Amino acid sequence: MLINTRSKEFAIESILLAVSALAVVILILISIFLFREGAALFKDIPFLDFLTGKNWHPTSVPPVFGLLPLLLGTLLVTAGAIVIAVPLGIASAVFISEIAPPNVAEILKPIVEILAGVPSVVYGFFGLVVLIPRLQQLLDLPTGQTALAGSIMLGIMALPTIISISEDAISSVPDFLKEGSLALGATRWQTIYRVTVPAALSGISAAVMLGMGRAIGETMTVMMVTGNAAVIPGFPGGIFAPVKTMTATIALEMGEVPQGSEHYHALFAIGAVLFVITLLINLIAEAVKRKYRFKVGS
């Protein structure tokens, strides 16, 4: 009996180990594939020329593969999304964890989570039909399909991540810190913005980083609302002009390239750069997050 139980335990543990190892193996294989296919481009074009090239003309003769317009397009849309999502997200998180009565918070939290569950194509459709005509009218633009439209949509899509992680960080600030502040005669609001939020700041910054990671990697929505013109966006006027992001480029062009062509490898190279960027953001977010769980009293 004893041996039987033991071997059963061993079998279960082995299966669990194999399953979790599989996830890691898949990740490694994808990375290898991505980098190998991307690296093939650099046999013909120097890496630096690709990274700093100002033009993306993949179908001209000869083709020009310059990442800069796409990279800047992505960064512009993402930066806009962060500017929109961070104040809204932090304000909502503070409201949910510190101000709202418990029953209201209990209703709000699942609603925020549902926001994360809406498919991105639905966000894109909403942007296309509702947001874009209004932007065009309101700002008197030649087209509403702009970086701004992408930023607004991505901002909304990053909100659930930012709200739920910030909310978690803010409510993990121990009560005895807040009591310390209140006992000195601070008002509830002074306590929130001078003690509670600063104490949760590293968790909030992790939330912002993760929200940013989500925005950079988002494809369908930006493809539907940003107009997809591969030009280097001007500053600051470029926010009102169409841009093409890295993700949208891959999604739009991959279907039409012959496998193994230069263009094909260039799209993989874009993917590899994107992968490195999101990986870095996630690593930073994790590092920041690990720091935020409080030292006080433990």
Added chain:
Amino acid sequence: MVTDIFVEDIETEITTNDLNLWYGEKQALKNISIDIPKNSITAFIGPSGCGKSTFLRCFNRMNDLIKTCRIEGEVLVEGENVYESGVDVVELRKRIGMVFQKPNPFPMSIYENIAYGPRIHGEKNKGKLTTLVEETLRAAALWDEVSDRLNSPALDLSGGQQQRLCIARTLAVKPEIILLDEPCSALDPISTSKIEDLLMDLKKDYTIIIVTHNMQQAARVSDHTAYFLMGKLIEFGETRQIFEMPRQKSTEDYITGRFG
């Protein structure tokens, strides 16, 4: 009752009359009437759950934070009922400082921890703040240990230093009364004795009320002692009388360690 034991020729700082407190349905304080003398140390003792901390938190209205809490009766601080409508809680808590069981410095520098209170009450003058920081750190017997690192994080200090920092932080708001809720329960004996010395030193300027589990501590530092049991004030009098000639059987049982 207990108040007749009280020595009449001492000035009173806090008086409660028939104070009752409920958490939801459960009554935590029952008909407590007491006169707490000015510029002296009063200790609240009693077994866990006897209501001594709850009672302490009535004076600066920290119980307001608990939604299910309901209070009847009077708490008079220098003759004014703090539960009357129109009382400014911010002003009240400025007058009545509080130090908690667990040292709770803010995650900021030592300097910022002390400047926090004066700042929220409107002090912007840097010179004044710096003077205040030094004054209060000296008063809390911490200056010599931290004067060279005022800008380092308060959380890097030892537990005992953190607790003295919390006392300094309380002094910086210039209160008249200091409430301490088991301030030494998380500290080692050396830190504890430093804080006890500090309290003896502070009592000439402040009225101090300390909740403690440690009966030796009550005997060492306090001038008066109140013994609580199950939400009732059982006995209140001069500390020496309480420890040497308790009038109630239950007080004697508790201080001789027969229960609690």
